[in-house]
Amino acid sequence: MRRRKSGHKRPFLALGTIAASTLALSGCGDQTPSETMFTSVDQCVTSGMDRQVCQAGYQDAMRAHLAAAPRFNGMAACEAEYGSGQCTEQSASAVPNNTGGGGSFFVPFLTGYMLSSALNNIGDYYNYRRRQEESGSYYGSTPIYRNRSGQTVTTTVRSGGGNDTSIAPSRQTVKPVNVNTRTVARQGFGGRSSFSFGG
Amino acid sequence: MKRITLPARPDWLDKARAVGFGFHEMYGEPYWLDDAAYTFTLDEIEMQIEGPSQELHDMCMDLVGDIVGSEEALDRLAIPEDLRDVVQRSWQRRDRHLYGRFDLAYDGTGPVKLLEYNADTPTSVFETAYFQFNWLTDQVALGSLPKDADQYNSLQESLVEAFEQFSKEPIFHFAAMTDNEEDRGTTVYLMDCAVQAGHRVELLDIREIGIDAQGRYTDLQDRVIDRCFKLYPWEFMLREPFARDLVRSGDVFVEPAWKAVLSNKGLLPLLWQRHPNHPNLLASYFADDPAASSLSDYVRKPLLSREGENVTIFRDGRELISAPGDYGDEGFIVQAYAPLFESDGGFAVLGSWIVGDRACGLAVREDRSRITANLSRFVPHVIVG
Numbered sequence A: 001m002r003r004r005k006s007g008h009k010r011p012f013l014a015l016g017t018i019a020a021s022t023l024a025l026s027g028c029g030d031q032t033p034s035e036t037m038f039t040s041v042d043q044c045v046t047s048g049m050d051r052q053v054c055q056a057g058y059q060d061a062m063r064a065h066l067a068a069a070p071r072f073n074g075m076a077a078c079e080a081e082y083g084s085g086q087c088t089e090q091s092a093s094a095v096p097n098n099t100g101g102g103g104s105f106f107v108p109f110l111t112g113y114m115l116s117s118a119l120n121n122i123g124d125y126y127n128y129r130r131r132q133e134e135s136g137s138y139y140g141s142t143p144i145y146r147n148r149s150g151q152t153v154t155t156t157v158r159s160g161g162g163n164d165t166s167i168a169p170s171r172q173t174v175k176p177v178n179v180n181t182r183t184v185a186r187q188g189f190g191g192r193s194s195f196s197f198g199g
Numbered sequence B: 001m002k003r004i005t006l007p008a009r010p011d012w013l014d015k016a017r018a019v020g021f022g023f024h025e026m027y028g029e030p031y032w033l034d035d036a037a038y039t040f041t042l043d044e045i046e047m048q049i050e051g052p053s054q055e056l057h058d059m060c061m062d063l064v065g066d067i068v069g070s071e072e073a074l075d076r077l078a079i080p081e082d083l084r085d086v087v088q089r090s091w092q093r094r095d096r097h098l099y100g101r102f103d104l105a106y107d108g109t110g111p112v113k114l115l116e117y118n119a120d121t122p123t124s125v126f127e128t129a130y131f132q133f134n135w136l137t138d139q140v141a142l143g144s145l146p147k148d149a150d151q152y153n154s155l156q157e158s159l160v161e162a163f164e165q166f167s168k169e170p171i172f173h174f175a176a177m178t179d180n181e182e183d184r185g186t187t188v189y190l191m192d193c194a195v196q197a198g199h200r201v202e203l204l205d206i207r208e209i210g211i212d213a214q215g216r217y218t219d220l221q222d223r224v225i226d227r228c229f230k231l232y233p234w235e236f237m238l239r240e241p242f243a244r245d246l247v248r249s250g251d252v253f254v255e256p257a258w259k260a261v262l263s264n265k266g267l268l269p270l271l272w273q274r275h276p277n278h279p280n281l282l283a284s285y286f287a288d289d290p291a292a293s294s295l296s297d298y299v300r301k302p303l304l305s306r307e308g309e310n311v312t313i314f315r316d317g318r319e320l321i322s323a324p325g326d327y328g329d330e331g332f333i334v335q336a337y338a339p340l341f342e343s344d345g346g347f348a349v350l351g352s353w354i355v356g357d358r359a360c361g362l363a364v365r366e367d368r369s370r371i372t373a374n375l376s377r378f379v380p381h382v383i384v385g
Helices: A041-046 A051-068 A075-082 A122-134 A162-166 B012-018 B042-068 B071-076 B081-092 B125-141 B155-164 B181-196 B241-252 B257-261 B267-274 B290-294
Strands: A087-091 A104-108 A112-114 A142-146 A152-154 A183-186 B002-005 B036-040 B099-105 B113-118 B172-176 B201-205 B210-212 B227-230 B284-286 B298-302 B312-315 B318-322 B332-336 B341-343 B346-355 B358-367 B377-379 B381-383
Touching: A041 A051, A051 A112, A051 A122, A051 A142, A075 A087, A075 A104, B012 B125, B036 B042, B036 B377, B042 B071, B042 B081, B042 B099, B042 B113, B042 B257, B042 B267, B042 B346, B042 B358, B071 B081, B081 B241, B081 B257, B113 B267, B125 B155, B125 B181, B125 B346, B125 B358, B125 B377, B125 B381, B155 B181, B155 B346, B155 B358, B172 B181, B181 B201, B181 B227, B267 B284, B267 B332, B284 B290, B358 B381
Parallel strands: B036 B381, B172 B201, B172 B227
Antiparallel strands: A087 A104, A112 A142, A142 A152, A183 B210, B002 B036, B099 B113, B099 B346, B284 B332, B298 B312, B298 B332, B312 B318, B341 B346, B346 B358, B358 B377
């Protein structure tokens, strides 16, 4: 049979429309939840996400946390990074697919999890998770930690499946994203006027 | 390649409205044609368009390293001297790129010819990937096209796949001139693809990008922007006030800064120099190159130009037609003239899409003028036979 040159399925729009207003997308409107970092299942549900998605996302984040939270040999080292009272001892036997033997180590508390704002129901969620797995990341939601200075940090969980999940990321792979700062100037780009900049 | 007419879908305007496709009319002129199409055979698509597009992209990628490593080449392309670091580092880091569109001339005979590479801010992506595909499935369902009619179009799934390759940890910001309906629609469509790949997204106007005391770009909530798609040309960004911070923070942008060397018409003479007489290339020279005088039918193009501005066509050494505009300060190239496919609809240019590093789709635009411009129309295509 001859090879089709078009995609396997009819394209769809996750946001529903390409006229989505700037306001709705930046969170001032009422349609699209822009805050998709949640500290709890309840907060996730309150923001309008599907309850099953919120629960599945939390469970996934917890599994990812157990497998790949930043690890420290001592409480002091962990607290130096994440702040006093923000760490706990974890038994190595709690790590999924653990092949590294017994003992224990110290990890920061899970302070939240991150989900895509396009997940309206559990069907979307499983679809999303399948895509993530295909692209090499193992879990459907990302665990969130807060470091000493309150910045949001995440770990990169990658897996080819199986044993890889028992390898915790080194501290170097943990980096703050979208940190809060103070803007000192705007309008430094976009000075040209034209009909359109696309070509 | 043929141009056919067929009945428009009776409800196509409602369908356009339902998905927010407001720029099916632009500047008071129809932009989307529902009652016409270009037809291709599978052979034409695979042998003349897909294959050569892949080869051209590979040739371009092969050339980037040489260009960014040569002061002479960067001079030729008018990359501002104090910002060459930005371009060079983005290439050395292999900053990930998303997409591009070749404009190709094809008159239905012989090999397609590369007119230019819109590798930085290509538009018509929503029309190609989404609306054109829906047109095909609707027309097949209506019986206006045969059941096995196909389209060279895996653009949307390729975009979703390409977005999956970017880290999902930071918010993926999208910046455009949001008061332009076409640019905003194009950008929101790409956001949609990013959402489907699992990203959190946020739209902002390119003018709303801020800067903090450390020279990091910021959004309206005073968060550092870690990754930002921009539908705004590098050649402008490199010459604007915030450019000074690109050396430190330029790695956040998609397309990356090294795309500035591919979306520049100076690429064309450099390609010709490297691959003389390649069947898909047109003889091209910088305007001050003595060899340029060997051409009598040629097109003069500014190094930096969009929407056909400041392009002049010469036949037998005489000016035939020219388009107005504000470009040209950086210099010109001349390129051998290649006839476009001509029909009742006018002159057609093929837009061949590259996503990531793969050729994956086709857009056809036609114009009454031989210089395809902002007012050209988008005509869907179909593979039959």
